[in-house]
Amino acid sequence: MSPNSRRHRTTRLLHRGRAGFGENGLAPVNQPPVRASTIRATDLETFERESPYATKGTDTTRALGAALREVEGGDACHLCPSGLAAIAVALTALTRSGDHILVSDALYFPTRRLLNTLLKDYGVSTTYFGPHATTDEIAAMMRDDTAVVFLESPGSDTLEVLDVPAIAAAARQRGAVTMIDNTWSAGWLFDPFAAGCAVSIQAATKYQAGHGDVLLGAVLSTDEVADRIAHAHLSLGQCPGSEEAWLTLRGLRTMPLRLQRQGEGALKIAHWLTERDEVAAVLHPALPGHPGHEIFQRDFTGASGLFSFVLKPEYDDAATRRMLDGLELFGLGASWGGYESLVMRKRVREIRSVSDWPHDGWLIRLSIGLEEPDDLMADLQAGLERL
Ligand SMILES: Cc1ncc(COP(=O)(O)O)c(C=O)c1O
Numbered sequence: 026m027s028p029n030s031r032r033h034r035t036t037r038l039l040h041r042g043r044a045g046f047g048e049n050g051l052a053p054v055n056q057p058p059v060r061a062s063t064i065r066a067t068d069l070e071t072f073e074r075e076s077p078y079a080t081k082g083t084d085t086t087r088a089l090g091a092a093l094r095e096v097e098g099g100d101a102c103h104l105c106p107s108g109l110a111a112i113a114v115a116l117t118a119l120t121r122s123g124d125h126i127l128v129s130d131a132l133y134f135p136t137r138r139l140l141n142t143l144l145k146d147y148g149v150s151t152t153y154f155g156p157h158a159t160t161d162e163i164a165a166m167m168r169d170d171t172a173v174v175f176l177e178s179p180g181s182d183t184l185e186v187l188d189v190p191a192i193a194a195a196a197r198q199r200g201a202v203t204m205i206d207n208t209w210s211a212g213w214l215f216d217p218f219a220a221g222c223a224v225s226i227q228a229a230t231k232y233q234a235g236h237g238d239v240l241l242g243a244v245l246s247t248d249e250v251a252d253r254i255a256h257a258h259l260s261l262g263q264c265p266g267s268e269e270a271w272l273t274l275r276g277l278r279t280m281p282l283r284l285q286r287q288g289e290g291a292l293k294i295a296h297w298l299t300e301r302d303e304v305a306a307v308l309h310p311a312l313p314g315h316p317g318h319e320i321f322q323r324d325f326t327g328a329s330g331l332f333s334f335v336l337k338p339e340y341d342d343a344a345t346r347r348m349l350d351g352l353e354l355f356g357l358g359a360s361w362g363g364y365e366s367l368v369m370r371k372r373v374r375e376i377r378s379v380s381d382w383p384h385d386g387w388l389i390r391l392s393i394g395l396e397e398p399d400d401l402m403a404d405l406q407a408g409l410e411r412l
Contacts, residue, residue, distance in 0.1 A: 034095070034213075035281045041095040042088030042274060058271035059083040080264045089274045090243070093233070096277070097212030097225060099245035103258040106265045108208060108228020109135050111242030115224050116140075116173065118257030119202055119250060122148030124172035127163070127196075129187060130380045131156035131180025133206060137376070155380035156185035157316065164195035171199060176222075177206045178215075179317070182333055182371055182390055183382075184308040186317025189324065193221030202250060208232075211284055211362070212245070214327045223250045231362025232329065234269075235276040235283055241269045283364065283395065287330030290401065291393035297402055298334050303409045305386050308333040330393035331361050338385035340412045345370055345387045348408040354396055355404060361392030366401055368392075 029037060046052040061079040066072035082090070090102035105111040116139065120126060126140060130153040140151040154163050167174070174196040178187040193203040204224040205217045211232035217225035227233065229241040242265075246254045257263075295309040309332040310321040321328075336345065349357060349368060358367040369390050373382040393401065 037095050038092060038281065039278055042090075042092035044088075045084075056085055056088040056271065056274055058267040059085045060267050080259065080262055082264075083267065083270075085267050085270045085274070086265065089270045089277070092274060092277055093212070093227065093229070093243050094245065096233075096280075097207070097227070097245050098216060098218045099225060100248045101246050101251035101254065103244045103246075103254055103263070104265045104270060105242040105244065105258070105263045106269070107240040108206075108226065108230050108242040109139075110263050111226045111228070111244045112136050112206060113139055114257050114261060114263050115204055115226055115244045115246075115254060116144060116149075116175070117261070118254045119204070119224070120144065120149045120172050123170060124149050125168055125170045126151045126173045126175055127166055127171055127201070128153055128175040129156050129177055129180060129185075130154065130378050131183045131185050132175075132177055133181040134376055136175070136177075136206065137378070153378040153380075156180045156183065156187070157380070160188050160191040160195060163192055164199075167196060167199040167201060169199075171196075171201045174201050174203045175206070176203065177209075179209050179310050179321075182376075182388060183373060184310055184315070184317075184332060186310050186315075186321045186324075188320050189215075189217070189220040189222065197221060208362075209329055209331060210325065211280060211329060213281060213284055214288075214325050214329060217245075218247060220324065223247045224254070229273050229277075230360060232280055232284055233277045234273045235280060235363055236272075237358075237360065237363035237365060239269050239272045239276070241265050241273045284329055285327065286395060287393050288328045290396075290398040291330040291332055291391070292328060293398045294391070294393060294402055294405070295332055295334075298405075301409055303336055303340065303412055304334050305337045305384055306335045308335070308388075329362070331390070332393075333388050333390045335384045335388050336386040336412070340386060344412045345389075347411045349389075351411050352404055352408050354401055355391070358392075361390075363392070364395045366392060366394035366396055 044052045044056045064077035196203045203222045205222045207225045208228040225245045227243040311328040355368040371388045
């Protein structure tokens, strides 16, 4: 066993993907951004062997890829200009016309749009399963032409937890590949490869970059599918900008600390919300009453800072506007995972395909940042009183 493999993951993350020493024996702490389209070769033999071009990677993107693999595992990492681009690369890489995709109904909406429009037009069909379906029910929906089972756990906005190891095992038996959008766990709190997934997607825009100023995605994969992912990635020209890769690598070094702090703050606020009269339900998998709590305890090493709650149905459009417009610390923003807390509201029924949603009130999604949880609760309390 090498000394590196005995070290804690946090330590390994800090020392992976560092800048190499120059000819003078010196190196900066952080990998600098390499700005390149052309990559020159010393001689024709090298040029013809490597066929170098910056879409294939630079020192910056290679360093980030190595650090992301240190976080999450996998044999290969392909970087994309956004999380959604990473989803699109992975799905187009592993499906062909005539294939079928099975997917959870609690899905990031743009993934649903991709499946229901572009991929459908290319001859790839999709079936949705309810996010509370049992593994047997999901396995029964797998068909001979099912190429991919695409999971999100916890589910987007509504935080249902899936039994990923059991679903991935059933998919493997049927010859299908399991892919997971593992953004909620930042690849740090849930191990998709130990659970049997062949592909894990990160919207590194969220926790890895962590500062609300970067769009970047990553497709991590095992050897069994890495060549197909590499082919789609290169053919579609999906390379991120150098500044984005550099900023994500910089943000990634502090991700474990931020995640821990944001996760603790979120759980404290979630507990507090369960006591509020205005609230019909708090959707957070680390709360003991959550339907996926047991699986969450078994499979996750902690919670991140994104969760939702549902208001009682008497609070209408105008009331929630009063609540959200007056918040001082929570920004109104659609992304999440950064250092600043964010809020948005949703009508879940409008985005579901097959499953019933039991609540009539507005869903409020919170991304808890690094502010003191007490200050955030005071901001929310004033908002709830404005309802
Ligand atoms: C679960 C999930 N996956 C993927 C994405 C896409 O990330 P990006 O904004 O980098 O395209 C998001 C963005 O909100 C998301 O919430």
